[in-house]
Amino acid sequence: MRQSFRFIGRSTPRMDGVAKVTGREIYASDIYLPDMLYARVLKSPYPHARVKHIDVSGAERLGAVVVTYRDVPDVVYCPRLVSTPEATYKDWRVLTGKPLYVGDPIAAVAAESEELAQRALEAIEVEFEVLEPSFDPLESMRPGKPLLHERIRYMGEEVEVENNIACTMEIEQGDVERGFEEADVVLEREYRTNRRYHCQLEPKTAVVRPEPGGGVTIWTTTQSIHNTRLLIHEIFGIPVGKINVVKTALGGAFGSSIQTNIVVPIAVALALKARKPVRLAYTREEDLHEHCAYQMIFRLKLGARRDGRLTAGSLEAILDIGAHQIQAYPLLGCLVGWWVSLYKLPNLRYVGKAVYTNKVPSCAMRGYGNPQITWAVESLMDELAEELGLDPLEFKLLNHVGLGDLFWGQGPTVKSIIKSSGVEELVRRGARLIGWDKRPKPGAQRGRYRRGIGFGRGFHTSSAGAPVPGTVVDYTGAMLKVNEDGTLDYVTAMMDCGGGTLTAHAKIIAEEIGVPLECVNIVRADTQTTLYDVCTHASRGVYAGGAAALQVAREVKRKLLELAARVLDAYPHALKIRPDEERGQGVIYVEGVEGREITIGELASMARHKNWGTIAAVASVRQGSCPPHFTAYFVEVEVDTETGKVRPIRVVAGADVGRVINPKLAEGQIHGGFAMGWSMALLEDTPYDPRSGDLLNKGFITDYKLPTARDLPPLEDFQVFFVETEEPTGPFGAKGLGEGALNPVAGAIANAIYNAIGVRFYELPITPDKILKALKGGERR
Amino acid sequence: MSMWINRIDTHILPINFQYHAPKTLEEALKLLAEYGDEAKILSGGTDLLVKMKQRLIEPRHIISLRNLTELRGIREVEGGIHIGAATKLREIERSQIIAERLPLLHEAVKAIGSIQIRNMGTIGGNLCNASPAADSAVALMALGAELHAQSIEGERIIPIENFFKGPGATALKPVELLTAIRIPPPPENYGWAFRKIGRTSLDIATVNAAVLLTLRGGRIDLCRIALGAVAPTPVRAVRAEEHLRGREPTPELIQEASELVVEDISPITDVRGTAEYRVEASKALVRDALNLSIERAGGGGR
Numbered sequence A: 001m002r003q004s005f006r007f008i009g010r011s012t013p014r015m016d017g018v019a020k021v022t023g024r025e026i027y028a029s030d031i032y033l034p035d036m037l038y039a040r041v042l043k044s045p046y047p048h049a050r051v052k053h054i055d056v057s058g059a060e061r062l063g064a065v066v067v068t069y070r071d072v073p074d075v076v077y078c079p080r081l082v083s084t085p086e087a088t089y090k091d092w093r094v095l096t097g098k099p100l101y102v103g104d105p106i107a108a109v110a111a112e113s114e115e116l117a118q119r120a121l122e123a124i125e126v127e128f129e130v131l132e133p134s135f136d137p138l139e140s141m142r143p144g145k146p147l148l149h150e151r152i153r154y155m156g157e158e159v160e161v162e163n164n165i166a167c168t169m170e171i172e173q174g175d176v177e178r179g180f181e182e183a184d185v186v187l188e189r190e191y192r193t194n195r196r197y198h199c200q201l202e203p204k205t206a207v208v209r210p211e212p213g214g215g216v217t218i219w220t221t222t223q224s225i226h227n228t229r230l231l232i233h234e235i236f237g238i239p240v241g242k243i244n245v246v247k248t249a250l251g252g253a254f255g256s257s258i259q260t261n262i263v264v265p266i267a268v269a270l271a272l273k274a275r276k277p278v279r280l281a282y283t284r285e286e287d288l289h290e291h292c293a294y295q296m297i298f299r300l301k302l303g304a305r306r307d308g309r310l311t312a313g314s315l316e317a318i319l320d321i322g323a324h325q326i327q328a329y330p331l332l333g334c335l336v337g338w339w340v341s342l343y344k345l346p347n348l349r350y351v352g353k354a355v356y357t358n359k360v361p362s363c364a365m366r367g368y369g370n371p372q373i374t375w376a377v378e379s380l381m382d383e384l385a386e387e388l389g390l391d392p393l394e395f396k397l398l399n400h401v402g403l404g405d406l407f408w409g410q411g412p413t414v415k416s417i418i419k420s421s422g423v424e425e426l427v428r429r430g431a432r433l434i435g436w437d438k439r440p441k442p443g444a445q446r447g448r449y450r451r452g453i454g455f456g457r458g459f460h461t462s463s464a465g466a467p468v469p470g471t472v473v474d475y476t477g478a479m480l481k482v483n484e485d486g487t488l489d490y491v492t493a494m495m496d497c498g499g500g501t502l503t504a505h506a507k508i509i510a511e512e513i514g515v516p517l518e519c520v521n522i523v524r525a526d527t528q529t530t531l532y533d534v535c536t537h538a539s540r541g542v543y544a545g546g547a548a549a550l551q552v553a554r555e556v557k558r559k560l561l562e563l564a565a566r567v568l569d570a571y572p573h574a575l576k577i578r579p580d581e582e583r584g585q586g587v588i589y590v591e592g593v594e595g596r597e598i599t600i601g602e603l604a605s606m607a608r609h610k611n612w613g614t615i616a617a618v619a620s621v622r623q624g625s626c627p628p629h630f631t632a633y634f635v636e637v638e639v640d641t642e643t644g645k646v647r648p649i650r651v652v653a654g655a656d657v658g659r660v661i662n663p664k665l666a667e668g669q670i671h672g673g674f675a676m677g678w679s680m681a682l683l684e685d686t687p688y689d690p691r692s693g694d695l696l697n698k699g700f701i702t703d704y705k706l707p708t709a710r711d712l713p714p715l716e717d718f719q720v721f722f723v724e725t726e727e728p729t730g731p732f733g734a735k736g737l738g739e740g741a742l743n744p745v746a747g748a749i750a751n752a753i754y755n756a757i758g759v760r761f762y763e764l765p766i767t768p769d770k771i772l773k774a775l776k777g778g779e780r781r
Numbered sequence B: 001m002s003m004w005i006n007r008i009d010t011h012i013l014p015i016n017f018q019y020h021a022p023k024t025l026e027e028a029l030k031l032l033a034e035y036g037d038e039a040k041i042l043s044g045g046t047d048l049l050v051k052m053k054q055r056l057i058e059p060r061h062i063i064s065l066r067n068l069t070e071l072r073g074i075r076e077v078e079g080g081i082h083i084g085a086a087t088k089l090r091e092i093e094r095s096q097i098i099a100e101r102l103p104l105l106h107e108a109v110k111a112i113g114s115i116q117i118r119n120m121g122t123i124g125g126n127l128c129n130a131s132p133a134a135d136s137a138v139a140l141m142a143l144g145a146e147l148h149a150q151s152i153e154g155e156r157i158i159p160i161e162n163f164f165k166g167p168g169a170t171a172l173k174p175v176e177l178l179t180a181i182r183i184p185p186p187p188e189n190y191g192w193a194f195r196k197i198g199r200t201s202l203d204i205a206t207v208n209a210a211v212l213l214t215l216r217g218g219r220i221d222l223c224r225i226a227l228g229a230v231a232p233t234p235v236r237a238v239r240a241e242e243h244l245r246g247r248e249p250t251p252e253l254i255q256e257a258s259e260l261v262v263e264d265i266s267p268i269t270d271v272r273g274t275a276e277y278r279v280e281a282s283k284a285l286v287r288d289a290l291n292l293s294i295e296r297a298g299g300g301g302r
């Protein structure tokens, strides 16, 4: 039976909304401290080199504080601390004497103004020995190619790197050869994804203040304040208690601040040396040289019987990870997980290789490999369905991993059974809304403008929770205390990346206790005053973070009722709490007995006067599963066969996110996910100039295009619907959404383009240039 | 290789220069005469400051046009329409005169950047920056505009055909200032079209094109076709124009003319598109622009 809720399921404005739209929100780059110095980083102009000589005297003469690769702790680390040591390879140093990509930090300066710092930077002289670079993973793996890293660290030991292969993973289940023999149709294709940049609004920034007693206070762009703290401890050996990372609002990240960004340890090194606060704010151009998404090459093979049952699959994946490992090994695991969790493969083989190249280091980006592999699988499933003469919808529904099946939420060590699924309804309703039956036959149109409808489905995990520990850390802490006026302070280390995560927590708390939403005060906390939270990533904010919020709310409610029972002379279980909007707080009352009530504020004040103590709760919560949230996209596009331009005509997007906590914001995630997927399918890439070894656009955002509102479908042609399920393990039945909102989009668009012009593309982005070439080729044939 | 990557800091203007804000045109021309090569004119700054931040240019002197009201404004004069070189693009876009008399220019200007950019950027800046992709340039070429340049020596008039000398290079001498653009009155019943392809709707053109033509007795009479981003400067598609002149605009003719466009362009491959793509896109844009122009000239089009 459906419960009725006061806040859950109703659209409420995000709690940080006013501060954000009025420009009063404080981001890391808004922090200015007395006596603060401005820092700049000296970056390698070569993609692969060794510093032969560095002379910083010119910079020092200008009054700047300088650190080089020789002044930083001799510690090799991994900037991402989400995985356990068994799944973590280390190959980073704060600054390097052997730069591995254009932009690799070699030294840094700090001075009284940015102008002076820049002048000091330009006064540093460096002599390089230039080494041979490689920009392509296939080339990089060739024996005899110069190694980027000769040795890296794993579990406290040094390991040798062979052929620039950073790490590998192989998985085999069943008998693949037999599986392909049993198939009536086998298709094998090679796919190549693009190398995207996150383009989060806020470039990476760190402000570091050295404290008396050897500690540091840090304000930075991060998705995890606690992991930032632990990393600084690991590198600099400062006692954990003396490192305080303060939460500031985050101007988006999309995964690019799961790891601690390089600005943080550099600013710490400078601040410790200068004994003054240091601010290191990257420019957009530097940010483009700091991170990007993983570019992947897939060789994907699927076999199916005439009846539509998949019999086997094999996937060879080569990941171009750039110059360092951030989470390459865990990603190899996640990739196979996303793959096997889309469609049931009775027999399968997976070989994943992550390869170093002399390019900007890759990291997670919304979906963590899932958008890439889902694009390939959804394309190949479409192709396979056509070969088999089946409707792709039926073919996919028949084989999909759903209710009761095992789901790989975060690689081979994080799995749980699916307990809620709206997949079938998503597909059926979406098909009806778009008019799937009326879609054209692929390649049948002749005119200049050709329209097509494509379908793509997918999912993402909600958290990396699981019944057993595995190799991924995933738990959240929360504290809740009742103030004397009936308001509540909610303290969590969890970051809100801008998606409204903490507003959702506040709603969960308000709903559970029965107070007006405004009563929940989200405290701007720091690492010293919060319990550990792993990170706001893996679409876990509402599902895992919200579970901790729910637990403390329950506990606080229990205590409130216990105390109120004394005061009201009633039994705790006979008491109820209602949010009283007029009084602006919750009121505890005895159901059915008039006048027997007390506000939470009165009760909390009484508790103070009578010395009963603070009504509060603390919890550290681990979720025991990783439920997938599901999405389905139906996209209609129009291809101009003379200019190769693709235009979106209509979108129908459905999502099963369990219980919807905040419909407007959830819809926003879908719109954003579509925009990002559209961009991935058609626009984005960061190619390199082989002559300079730098990004072809040199980091300039003017040549990294994202769609604007005018390039996307008008709102009236963009229909979002939710199929609500109740996830038994989620707070109020909720699951995640952030990543599933993106994952199937590129696949749906690629299928729509095929439907319009009868051509398939195996390389992203599908640019107008490629479309024209393909159409011309087709006409010749 | 240079340490160029370490020389850019887009938070600031990382170079030293002296800033001048002359109060009169005469004063500005004197400053130009004095500093010439070492000086750069600052109009809206939407190109200049970007280039300074990118360390592509390092002028020692910046001469701002901000106080020179005589370089602003749009008015009808004998011999056409006068636009001050420092007139904001947004003002041109919103001008009644331009919308009614020169809708081709109106559309080209509207295609430049975003409202924020058009609030800052000026038409003189768009031309003097001499980007092969400048949107107003193709429109003004099709309209046969004349550019008024001034130095302390006096004034000269440069037909827009002769103005662009290469990417970033114009016919202006270092001591000269562009003061105005003069557009002759367009012929009666003319047809026109502006077309632009970018990677997104907020982008520098991968290719842009402008057409202006008239019909006489069902045949194409006057015809100007200009293309941008497909050669070192904006160019006229002369071969195509010749092919069209005096002929009846049949679909076959339009097709032939659009194919001839390749004779006058020499596109390169860059981040915005490949040379091959630019060739194909040029043909498509010119075909579209011709069809629309013929329709607007009362020729029915296709």
Ligand SMILES: Cc1cc2nc3c(=O)[nH]c(=O)nc-3n(C[C@H](O)[C@H](O)[C@H](O)COP(=O)(O)OP(=O)(O)OC[C@H]3O[C@@H](n4cnc5c(N)ncnc54)[C@H](O)[C@@H]3O)c2cc1C
Binding pocket: B040, B041, B042, B043, B044, B045, B046, B047, B048, B049, B050, B085, B086, B089, B111, B112, B113, B114, B117, B120, B121, B122, B123, B124, B125, B126, B127, B128, B129, B133, B134, B135, B136, B172, B176, B177, B178, B179, B202, B203, B204, B205
């Ligand atoms: C985000 C963005 C988007 C853009 N999009 C477009 C676009 O879509 N299409 C397009 O065409 N352009 C585009 N531009 C480029 C630019 O905005 C335009 O070219 C604009 O018209 C330049 O005018 P300005 O007044 O800002 O020029 P400024 O930057 O002030 O000057 C440009 C150059 O011209 C010189 N100069 C200026 N005025 C004079 C004068 N009167 N006499 C002599 N020399 C002079 C300057 O010294 C400088 O070298 C874009 C720019 C940005 C930043």
